[in-house]
Amino acid sequence: MNSLIRNLQENLPARQVITDDLRRLAYGTDASFYRLIPQVVAVIENEDEARAVLAAARQNQTPVTFRAAGTSLSGQALSDGVLALIGEGFATFELADDASQVRVGPGMVGGEVNRRLAPLGKKIGPDPASIGACKIGGIAANNASGMCCGTSQNSYKTLAGLRVMFADGTLLDSEDPASVAAFKQSHAALLGELDRIGKETRANPTLANRIRHKFKIKNTTGYSLNALVDFEDPIDILAHLMIGSEGTLGFMTRITYQTVVEDPCKASALVFFPDIRSACEAVVRLKPQPVAAVELLDRPAIHSVENKPGLPTIMRELGEEAAALLIEVRSPTPEGLQEKITTVVAAMDGIATVEPVQFSTDPATCDMYWKVRKGTFPAVGAMRRTGTTVLIEDVAFPIESLADATLDLQALLRHHGYHEGIIFGHALEGNLHFVITQDFGDKAEIDRYARFMDDLCKLVVDKYDGSLKAEHGTGRNMAPFVEMEWGKEATDLMRRIKALFDPEGRLNPGVIINDNPHAHLENLKPMPAAEDVVDRCIECGFCEPLCPSHRLTLSPRQRITSVRELARRAAAGEHAESLSEAYAYMGLDTCAACGMCSTACPVGIDTGDLTRRLRGRQLGDTARSLYQWSGENFGTFAGLGRTGLTIGHAVSGVLGDKFVSRVTGGAWRKAMPPAAKAPVQRSSKGDPVVYFPTCGGRIFGPADANDKQLGDVVQEVLIRAGYAPILPEGFTQLCCGQTLASKGMAEEAEDMSNALEAALMKASDNGRIPVIMDASACSTRMQKHLAGRIKLYDFHEFAHDALLPRLMITKQAGPVALHVNCSVKRTGADGKLRALLKACVDEIVEPSSTTCCGFGGDRGFAVPELNQHALRHIHNELPANCACGVSTNRTCEIGLTAETGRTYRSIAYLLEACSRKEDAMTC
Numbered sequence: 001m002n003s004l005i006r007n008l009q010e011n012l013p014a015r016q017v018i019t020d021d022l023r024r025l026a027y028g029t030d031a032s033f034y035r036l037i038p039q040v041v042a043v044i045e046n047e048d049e050a051r052a053v054l055a056a057a058r059q060n061q062t063p064v065t066f067r068a069a070g071t072s073l074s075g076q077a078l079s080d081g082v083l084a085l086i087g088e089g090f091a092t093f094e095l096a097d098d099a100s101q102v103r104v105g106p107g108m109v110g111g112e113v114n115r116r117l118a119p120l121g122k123k124i125g126p127d128p129a130s131i132g133a134c135k136i137g138g139i140a141a142n143n144a145s146g147m148c149c150g151t152s153q154n155s156y157k158t159l160a161g162l163r164v165m166f167a168d169g170t171l172l173d174s175e176d177p178a179s180v181a182a183f184k185q186s187h188a189a190l191l192g193e194l195d196r197i198g199k200e201t202r203a204n205p206t207l208a209n210r211i212r213h214k215f216k217i218k219n220t221t222g223y224s225l226n227a228l229v230d231f232e233d234p235i236d237i238l239a240h241l242m243i244g245s246e247g248t249l250g251f252m253t254r255i256t257y258q259t260v261v262e263d264p265c266k267a268s269a270l271v272f273f274p275d276i277r278s279a280c281e282a283v284v285r286l287k288p289q290p291v292a293a294v295e296l297l298d299r300p301a302i303h304s305v306e307n308k309p310g311l312p313t314i315m316r317e318l319g320e321e322a323a324a325l326l327i328e329v330r331s332p333t334p335e336g337l338q339e340k341i342t343t344v345v346a347a348m349d350g351i352a353t354v355e356p357v358q359f360s361t362d363p364a365t366c367d368m369y370w371k372v373r374k375g376t377f378p379a380v381g382a383m384r385r386t387g388t389t390v391l392i393e394d395v396a397f398p399i400e401s402l403a404d405a406t407l408d409l410q411a412l413l414r415h416h417g418y419h420e421g422i423i424f425g426h427a428l429e430g431n432l433h434f435v436i437t438q439d440f441g442d443k444a445e446i447d448r449y450a451r452f453m454d455d456l457c458k459l460v461v462d463k464y465d466g467s468l469k470a471e472h473g474t475g476r477n478m479a480p481f482v483e484m485e486w487g488k489e490a491t492d493l494m495r496r497i498k499a500l501f502d503p504e505g506r507l508n509p510g511v512i513i514n515d516n517p518h519a520h521l522e523n524l525k526p527m528p529a530a531e532d533v534v535d536r537c538i539e540c541g542f543c544e545p546l547c548p549s550h551r552l553t554l555s556p557r558q559r560i561t562s563v564r565e566l567a568r569r570a571a572a573g574e575h576a577e578s579l580s581e582a583y584a585y586m587g588l589d590t591c592a593a594c595g596m597c598s599t600a601c602p603v604g605i606d607t608g609d610l611t612r613r614l615r616g617r618q619l620g621d622t623a624r625s626l627y628q629w630s631g632e633n634f635g636t637f638a639g640l641g642r643t644g645l646t647i648g649h650a651v652s653g654v655l656g657d658k659f660v661s662r663v664t665g666g667a668w669r670k671a672m673p674p675a676a677k678a679p680v681q682r683s684s685k686g687d688p689v690v691y692f693p694t695c696g697g698r699i700f701g702p703a704d705a706n707d708k709q710l711g712d713v714v715q716e717v718l719i720r721a722g723y724a725p726i727l728p729e730g731f732t733q734l735c736c737g738q739t740l741a742s743k744g745m746a747e748e749a750e751d752m753s754n755a756l757e758a759a760l761m762k763a764s765d766n767g768r769i770p771v772i773m774d775a776s777a778c779s780t781r782m783q784k785h786l787a788g789r790i791k792l793y794d795f796h797e798f799a800h801d802a803l804l805p806r807l808m809i810t811k812q813a814g815p816v817a818l819h820v821n822c823s824v825k826r827t828g829a830d831g832k833l834r835a836l837l838k839a840c841v842d843e844i845v846e847p848s849s850t851t852c853c854g855f856g857g858d859r860g861f862a863v864p865e866l867n868q869h870a871l872r873h874i875h876n877e878l879p880a881n882c883a884c885g886v887s888t889n890r891t892c893e894i895g896l897t898a899e900t901g902r903t904y905r906s907i908a909y910l911l912e913a914c915s916r917k918e919d920a921m922t923c
Contacts, residue, residue, distance in 0.1 A: 127145070480514055547851075631740050679693050845878060893905060
């Protein structure tokens with residue numbers, strides 16, 4: 001064990017010092033096209049641990065990088081030394097009484113901050129496209145902006161205060177007078193030098209004016225030198241230099257933002273122009289108008305999404321020189337919104353458009369327009385050749401030069417053979433993004449990229465005096481070109497700043513200031529072909545906040561990174577046993593395969609497909625034979641499951657749950673339900689409906705001893721609503737196959753689905769009669785399998801559509817907790833579930849911290865730590881008076897009950913209780 005790791009282990013809990021090959025690789029990956037593998041990953045949960053990491057790095061002369069979400073695009077979240085991974089202990093949130101300020105930790109996801117501010121009509125200013133995944137630490141460290149925040153609402157402009165730790169471990173809280181006073185005394189030399197640098201800069205008209213000019217448009221190239229001319233107090237200068245410093249000057253442990261207003265009334269217009277010049281002329285006119293956002297798309301960008309369902313047909317009919325602007329206006333009131341629309345339309349009068357300008361206030365239409373804009377980047381990523389990576393670059397031009405610059409940029413892409421390249425961007429700020437695909441596995445291709453980058457920098461800097469990095473941060477990608485953009489005098493000023501704060505060069509070296517002219521061409525990330533179901537992954541990390549195993553073992557991005565490395569090593573004939581062995585547990589066993597990752601993935605990848613495929617390949621003959629037998633004899637298999645439950649309860653009654661849990665490897669859970677009893681066909685008159693009781697409710701009995709069996713409850717409420725339920729013949733022997741599909745046995749699972757389909761076809765009179773299933777995962781599988789041949793409903797969907805209109809509901813007061821399981825979220829049926837619950841209960845609690853419960857079919861029995869990890873935050877969101885919860889999957893309910901101590905049931909129980917003629921039962 002080397003000294004660095006030993007030092008870290010002496011000061012951090014063992015689980016937070018990560019040294020295995022797999023996680024060093026996987027955790028070290030960010031969204032850029034660079035790769036550095038850290039010597040060690042240290043998860044830090046508080047300032048003391050951050051200080052211990054800095055001390056260990058200093059003692060062992062090792063570089064250290066503080067990393068939040070790793071959605072960075074320019075390579076600034078990497079390290080070949082210590083990667084300090086910001087843990088959940090830094091996910092702090094404190095709101096001022098009047099909501100004018102919010103004090104947040106660097107571990108908070110930006111979208112979560114906005115979710116908490118939304119009820120108050122507020123948000124933070126920065127609005128990067130990655131806000132659903134990126135964290136405050138990265139937003140501030142990169143001075144990220146976005147579509148609406150421009151240059152007036154970014155972190156620099158909305159900073160109210162911060163708490164920062166320096167390379168020597170000292171803390172400064174700019175909002176605490178005592179901390180400021182102590183820092184002035186302990187670091188008088190640093191502040192004195194900073195004061196001198198500021199005075200020298202302000203006294204140099206040429207340099208000061210140059211700095212002011214550079215920040216009139218978006219600019220994240222180099223350090224925030226505007227701090228030297230915008231402020232005179234060294235503490236203010238210091239605080240604003242930290243913004244955009246990418247962890248090279250210190251670690252921001254807390255940031256206080258001035259919040260901004262989130263107007264409730266919005267309207268959008270997607271306007272098409274015959275050419276770029278017309279579109280850019282409109283941008284110049286719109287700049288002084290009351291617009292919230294103006295997004296530019298060139299013709300290739302429009303081409304990339306024009307064939308997606310639901311988009312305007314005019315998009316496919318535009319000429320090859322055409323362009324589009326997506327314009328949004330916002331207002332506190334509908335009247336104010338209409339005034340702004342009128343003003344904006346009038347400002348564009350006389351500019352040639354393909355169609356008249358027309359704004360829409362319909363949320364669905366506006367959402368469709370924004371999907372056009374947001375879909376361009378993933379569209380290129382999805383179409384790229386396997387083995388290549390997708391690059392998104394980020395430049396800015398003076399707005400008056402936007403038309404010429406865009407045309408020049410298009411020509412440059414063509415000249416270097418990037419014919420797939422598209423251009424889009426935040427036009428009001430002259431900020432253009434362009435997307436290309438690049439092969440970094442070929443020397444000739446790397447040389448082509450190098451020539452392109454040289455020409456790009458000359459175009460942006462020499463011809464237009466623009467910004468080489470507008471909002472994505474300098475990183476490693478543009479560090480060699482900082483002096484080219486800023487000139488020697490300003491760049492030397494940046495070197496002085498870096499040396500002042502980090503004299504040993506320990507903090508994130510190679511980022512922002514890098515004297516290696518080829519740094520942008522080194523440490524390139526390999527993107528080998530691995531598995532076709534995930535080869536399109538661009539490793540952006542958008543999936544991570546939704547994954548139940550993220551921070552327990554691996555996230556979807558990290559699984560794909562690992563599989564790619566295994567494929568690379570296999571192709572190169574390199575040793576990979578340690579990675580393979582670790583991946584069996586971290587990659588396969590602890591993947592819930594819930595598919596939630598696909599809902600956030602820009603290219604729609606479900607990493608669960610990869611997991612199921614790999615599980616199937618790794619099954620031994622014995623396991624495969626056993627699973628195959630269970631599929632062919634499912635009735636017997638289910639019976640064995642019920643017998644096991646009965647025996648387990650008998651033993652636990654004598655020796656306790658903990659003993660049974662220990663001997664079953666954790667599979668036995670607290671409040672384990674008893675064995676179920678098979679439902680019996682109820683005779684009744686009414687409209688026929690086929691009801692298939694799924695195996696979860698046939699194996700696991702009700703959560704409470706006083707409850708009826710799930711199958712009986714569903715039939716009861718159907719009959720009460722005037723339906724005559726029909727149970728398929730031999731239903732106790734049938735299963736949809738989901739259980740085998742999760743094991744990677746796709747063919748055997750399909751056989752089970754086919755058998756169920758035959759029974760459902762017979763019971764439904766060849767699809768004439770609707771079918772209901774009582775578990776969302778099973779319903780979703782069969783809806784896809786049947787592909788419209790039978791009208792099949794998840795119970796809550798049928799209840800919402802067909803039962804509520806026929807039932808007399810007596811609402812409960814609540815509160816009742818709601819868990820929307822993954823299948824319901826993926827299919828978009830969550831709206832009906834919430835509406836159904838709202839019809840039954842006055843007060844509903846839906847914990848935002850839980851995206852997937854992590855039970856994953858039977859994963860909660862096989863690896864209970866996954867379920868526990870996924871629900872680790874739910875306890876803080878369930879009020880003490882919330883005694884019960886509802887969901888739509890039996891196994892999810894088992895895990896939720898075990899972890900929360902509240903009884904979770906199918907929503908069918910609540911609907912049945914609330915629709916009784918006598919007083920409704922409360923939970």
